[in-house]
Amino acid sequence: MNTAGRRRIGYSTLVVLLLVFVAAVMASNTLLKGMRLDLTENNLYTLSPGTKSLLAGLDEPINLYLFFSDEETADIPFIRTYEVRVRELLEEMAASSNGMLRLEVVDPEPFSEEEDRATQFGLQPVNLGTLGENVFFGLAGTNGVGDEAAIPFLQPDKEPFLEYDVARMIYSLAHPEKPVIGLLAGVPMSGGFDPTAGRPSSPWVITQQVRQLFEVRTLPSSLESIDADVDVLWLVHPSNLDEKTLYAIDQFVLRGGRALIFVDPLAEIASAAAGPSGFGAANGSNLDRLFDAWGVEFSADQVVVDNVYALSVNTGFGTRPVRHIGLAGLDAQAMDQEDVITAGLETINVGTAGHFTDADEDGGVTLTPLLTSSPEAALMPAARFQFLADPGDLLNDFSPTGERYVLAARLEGPIKSAFPDGPPGDDEAADEDEADAEQNGAEDEDAAPEEAAEAEASAADSDGADEEGEGTDAGGHLASAENVNVVLVGDVDVLSDRLWVQRQSFLGQQLITAFASNGDFVTNALDNLSGSAELIGLRSRATYSRPFTTVEALRREADAKFRATEQRLQAELDETERRLSELQSQRDDATSVLMTPEQQAEIQRFLDQQVRIRQELRAVRRNLDRSIEQLGTTLKVLNIGVMPLGLTLLTLLVFHLRRRHRKGQR
């Protein structure tokens, strides 16, 4: 072939090569999606399995709008760092949603349409930075049918729960209907008759609060089965439940229904509701029948007393408040900060609470504490509190055991039915099938009365998502479940108004102010339990921000070192100023306008001293930052200078040696 021909082929090959390259890159972009290696220490860019399955299960498109004021945050690096983290998480979520999740980043500039949009979604601008710029940094979402949800402001300190919060929002958009809470209460939470006042009482604040967020269905105290569309069973103070009701609860939990259970060795609110005498009401409650089967033990006749968290109470008019070790104001240290239910709450007040222990030796279920007592706690018989005249007496018998008692906990893992022989009230059939049940943990169809049949039907209704039960047969009786999600609380009074809210009448209106986070605790628990099963397992994640710890330590050290000096100088300055004003007031202005030269000199001296001390104070302030600046400068010099300098020396040495080597050869 001639040269020209070869050239033509060569050039066309190059063009083809370029096109093939572009095509190959594009193909790899679509074909190799999702194959990645997350090298970050805490797998920051790897979504938890719960979130992934939630996203993969989306069947309606959901739009997310991340509102972030770009220009206003230009000099607020910590917000910008967090914005990158949020955006990347959202992008990651969008990438694993099969296109169902769309993300749009919006910059709501002042007086723009975008700003109006942000406000419409309920996003609130926050004043940040030195100039107090209005910064929008929130997330809003919409679904196909026009429902909206928003996180008004993404707080950097809530980062451990970022994935949970976003996933929860997506879940609520994908399932816009309000979750159904089945309330079965042994205390008049929904309002009742107040015997003391002789008139109907209003519902507890907690009930009202929960009603705003969920559909609350009040269940009768005796029931055959629990409707399948109930997402969470909220069981409060279950005393004297009959067998059938217990069986219904048992089966509900085994079917994958979630439950939030409040039991109490001594529910003071129950005796209060029963009347001034306190008789006639069951003060203690337990669910031992079910707890035994689940491998949990509850101290039904023992109250946890705590000397650290003890609250003070007024025993009567004109007396001094007394510490009541039976009442505890739990702080953040008593709460699990890793769990979304309790993280970030400030105080939870409990009254005469009981405690839970994991009685399951083989470790079938796991009991994860949510609320614990301090180590300075002990147990006292519940009867001791029944007619307690002076709570101060309790301290006389108090000797701490050093144990941290579990006051509230999550229960997870495989459990067995408390009714291995099938539904109660049908003894004959149960006997017949006992052997069968023991063998394969199942029940026969004949043994199942109508509620089991109902349960079966409802299990079929419940969109299959929560069917974790196994060992079922056609009759619908479940003998065991792979995994349950139950939250247990050893106190009922925690729900009562008197431990967390203040009601005030103001111009005929009821004003309610919360002084403890009891309400948030309950709504968090219900919110968490009513989410998808995957979301419940989502725990807090490690944070993205990694500050310079060395610099921070230096700052603390310098701070402490110089604060003393600063205080001394400030005192000196105060003293000088005091004397100066003294001297000035000594001036008898009324009689003489002019000052004596001595007075003038004195004042001048004081003024000079004042200037000197102010200068010194400024120097102290400067010193505070100097060590940090010095470290910065040292590091700059080391980093920029040392390597190149060493390299130069090395080069010179090498060339010098080479020259000598060559000379030597010659």
Add this chain to the structure above:
Amino acid sequence: MSGTFAVMRRELLGYFSTPLAYVFIFIFLVLASAFTFYLGNFYERGQADLAPFFTFHPWLFLFLVPALSMRLWAEERRSGSIELLMTLPVTVWQAVLGKFLAAWIFTALAVGLTFPIWLTVNYLGSPDNGVILAAYLGSIMMAGGFLAVGSCLSAVTKNQVIAFILAVLVAVVLLLAGLAIVLDLFAAWAPQPIVDAIASLSFLTHFQSISKGVIDVRDVVYFALLIGFALYANTIILELKKAD
């Protein structure tokens, strides 16, 4: 393979017999750390990561790598030593690969010598060293991409300056393709897939996604494809020029 290795060895030794290599590393080290501290505000922002350090790598490579790659073939062609090289028992492909690998190892060495910044950040706080490792790998891969393109363009001309300018030009295009300024120009009229395709050709997008700590197969494949295709084009150009 032995041919590739022989060429690579000869080239590598060649780097260190002239002051050029030291000047290159010197400039790279000074600029990389100066940018980190002064432009990137590494110390003032108080975050224990190397983001301000790696952000400037693409821009440093943009000028430094073409300076390194310009002489790869242009020099050989100008001095005529290419004739000698071609008479040796190595194929064109082996020679191309050998020279490229030598230059790549050399660049990797320069990047590796920035380790004091890694020591610094570990002293100042507890950084995510997985992210740093990924970013270093990404940086070296990106340098490989720049080099391959530069090597290919160096074969086009006998003039090193022209080779340099050509390489910078192409590298600028490859870098800028991922920037919002360029993408916005296309986004106004071109359909989204085309915009995405342009973005996917950019060094920046791929490097940034690696440097946040996630090694995505697509990013690795992109750089591998780029290096492979550029070097293949390099051999074709050499064959073409041989015909001159």
